Amino acid sequence: MKCPICDGSMERKKVPYSIGGLKLGNFEADACSCGEIFFTETSSDAIDKKAKEKGLWGLEKRGKVGYSGNSLIVRIPKKVAEFMNLEKGGDILVRPEGKRRLVIEVE
Numbered sequence: 342m343k344c345p346i347c348d349g350s351m352e353r354k355k356v357p358y359s360i361g362g363l364k365l366g367n368f369e370a371d372a373c374s375c376g377e378i379f380f381t382e383t384s385s386d387a388i389d390k391k392a393k394e395k396g397l398w399g400l401e402k403r404g405k406v407g408y409s410g411n412s413l414i415v416r417i418p419k420k421v422a423e424f425m426n427l428e429k430g431g432d433i434l435v436r437p438e439g440k441r442r443l444v445i446e447v448e
């Protein structure tokens with residue numbers, strides 16, 4: 342199998358997969374040296390199953406940045422809030438990790 346991103350050759354191997362920093366395990370995938378990883382269909386099913394078992398299913402959500410007054414607003418999906426025990430009025434610490442990652446810590 343050729344990598345659709347860089348056209349390099351892909352290697353079938355076990356690759357670790359995690360959601361929200363929690364490891365789900367190693368799963369069979371086609372991996373390229375450019376960093377592109379495609380999990381096999383069997384692995385995708387296994388990942389879904391594991392994620393559901395651990396209550397991590399559907400925690401990743403895409404969203405858009407909104408704004409209110411002078412602040413930008415990022416909506417936190419209900420499932421994520423529940424998973425992290427986030428509540429209205431709760432204290433958080435917002436910290437950028439580089440230009441592409443924003444970390445919210447629950448205090």
Ligand SMILES: [Zn+2]
Binds near residue numbers: 373374
């Ligand atoms: Zn590649």
